[in-house]
Amino acid sequence: xxxxxxxxxxxxxxxxSRQLAFxxxxxxxxxxxxxxxxxxxxxxxxxxxxxxxxxxxxxxHLEDFRQDSxxxxxxxxxxxxxxxxxxxxxxxxxxxxxxxxxxxxxxKIQAGHQMNGDEIQKKLQLAILKLPEKQRLVFNMKYFEExxxxxxxxxxETSVGALKxxxxxxxxxIQTELKLEEFI
Amino acid sequence: MNLKDQANQRKEExxxxxxQSQFDQILNKTVAISNWELPGTRKVEACFTVPEGYWLQMxxxxxxxxxxxxxxxxxxxxxxxxASVFASFLIIGVSIVVFLKINPDKTENWNAKIEKASDSExxxxxxxxxxxxxxxxxxxxxxxxxxxxxxxxxxxxxxEDIEKSIDDLTENEIYNELDIN
Numbered sequence: 001x002x003x004x005x006x007x008x009x010x011x012x013x014x015x016x017s018r019q020l021a022f023x024x025x026x027x028x029x030x031x032x033x034x035x036x037x038x039x040x041x042x043x044x045x046x047x048x049x050x051x052x053x054x055x056x057x058x059x060x061h062l063e064d065f066r067q068d069s070x071x072x073x074x075x076x077x078x079x080x081x082x083x084x085x086x087x088x089x090x091x092x093x094x095x096x097x098x099x100x101x102x103x104x105x106x107x108k109i110q111a112g113h114q115m116n117g118d119e120i121q122k123k124l125q126l127a128i129l130k131l132p133e134k135q136r137l138v139f140n141m142k143y144f145e146e147x148x149x150x151x152x153x154x155x156x157e158t159s160v161g162a163l164k165x166x167x168x169x170x171x172x173x174i175q176t177e178l179k180l181e182e183f184i
Numbered sequence: 185m186n187l188k189d190q191a192n193q194r195k196e197e198x199x200x201x202x203x204q205s206q207f208d209q210i211l212n213k214t215v216a217i218s219n220w221e222l223p224g225t226r227k228v229e230a231c232f233t234v235p236e237g238y239w240l241q242m243x244x245x246x247x248x249x250x251x252x253x254x255x256x257x258x259x260x261x262x263x264x265x266x267a268s269v270f271a272s273f274l275i276i277g278v279s280i281v282v283f284l285k286i287n288p289d290k291t292e293n294w295n296a297k298i299e300k301a302s303d304s305e306x307x308x309x310x311x312x313x314x315x316x317x318x319x320x321x322x323x324x325x326x327x328x329x330x331x332x333x334x335x336x337x338x339x340x341x342x343x344e345d346i347e348k349s350i351d352d353l354t355e356n357e358i359y360n361e362l363d364i365n
Contacts, residue, residue, distance in 0.1 A: 120225060
């Protein structure tokens with residue numbers, strides 16, 4: 001049975017049940033947070049760092065959460081920001097242009113240590129990596145997580161129209177990329 | 185040439201259904217994109233390798249991080265901010281004291297000197313008759329005194345004080361404000 005967000009938030013308000021509420025929250029969202037991060041950064045260790053950082057931030061800021069949006073939406077917003085932050089940090093640390101970080105991630109997929117899917121899965125992931133970071137986030141959320149445009153709009157603070165356009169372009173680019181690879 | 189252009193060239197009216205068919209095409213294209221799927225790729229999670237027992241490890245990792253950060257992150261940064269502000273004030277304070285010790289207020293000493301000097305000493309120092317550039321010197325002194333907020337009293341000035349006050353002026357002030365060519 002899935003734990004209700006309201007129950008978690010109510011328990012978190014009280015000192016004596018705060019730890020329990022937080023454990024419930026981790027159990028409920030850890031996989032979704034991790035997988036969103038993993039699809040963005042490919043590497044397990046990076047996805048692990050992002051996930052832990054997200055929950056540490058949740059612990060310190062859950063009291064300030066105003067419940068204007070759903071708890072899941074709020075956690076996803078922290079996760080997507082953290083993913084973008086880590087990717088930016090990677091570029092800054094190694095003074096790399098955008099394409100080189102993605103090149104490094106592509107290398108990880110091709111090496112096969114991080115991913116053991118079939119060839120079509122790898123080709124799709126490689127095509128996704130060629131998208132700009134925010135478009136990649138939109139594609140991953142829509143294609144894999146099946147998040148609605150309305151929810152995504154709250155998470156990414158972008159209009160529904162812009163998200164639809166972004167997804168449309170992402171699919172077209174992926175199709176072109178896969179056609180080049182003679183997969184379609 | 186598209187249908188619309190062809191119709192225009194034949195000066196025919198564009199059929200009503202033309203727009204509907206265009207609209208349907210666009211709609212189909214959009215729906216086709218939003219339903220686009222590469223068969224067998226939606227469940228990508230199974231393809232990424234995750235170490236065994238990882239989910240429990242993640243929970244433990246989060247707890248360890250929280251323990252290490254038992255003080256909220258923003259509290260630490262606030263403490264650091266306070267500490268750095270305090271340190272800045274301390275450094276500025278020490279710098280001012282050191283500066284004052286090395287460079288005692290010249291104006292104060294100068295004023296005191298003028299106060300102590302007798303009229304004859306002052307008049308002898310200025311020696312208006314002997315100095316060829318006295319007017320210029322006095323102008324400079326006046327400017328320097330103005331800078332230091334002191335009333336200009338030429339009869340109470342000594343030669344060294346005039347020299348000192350000229351030293352106080354920057355080259356630009358001399359050239360710009362006194363119009364020396």
